[in-house]
Amino acid sequence: MPTKKYLEKEIERLNSLMSGKLTEQELLYRHHDMATDPDLSRSVKWTGRYKGICYQIFCWDLDKIDDYGRPCPIWNYYLRFNEKQIPEDLIPVFFPEIKEFNNFKFYVTDPFFDDFEWHGGVSFMNIETYMGSRISVIGCDYNHLSDDGMRHIYDLSYVKTDAKNTIDKLLEKRPDIRNSGVK
16 A cells, blocks of 8 residues: 555656656656565556557666666557458458467567568567457567667657657558557
């Protein structure tokens, strides 16, 4: 149960954000006066919709600091596609059969996704069910060797721009992906 002091600080923080005193980035890295568990790391998730495509942005390891004392969290973005959005010929591409190797189950992404300028390429695919519909979740991360020493420059605006660019590239190639989805 949160303490009264913690709740007062949280209200103050939210009021500062809403009044424009804190940017989202400052809010992201601001530490709270509360005990931390060394086995846990903080993360934040944002959701949005752009041109009818739902997307999620995650920021992990908010407390991680690089060798120069700079924050260096790990970012990811995911696009979410309801099967009702996908043209019939692309259903096997967005909803492939699960593969298994040595008791490890996974999805193999189709080369179709290679053209959409994902940061470092597609590094995640999963199929979920939401209200009776299948949802294909496809994403990428900013945790590649080439990102070492660069993580301090990534922020919400940077990753959001990349996610929207991926959606633009996808819709340029296949504008028939319908403008409907799930949140």
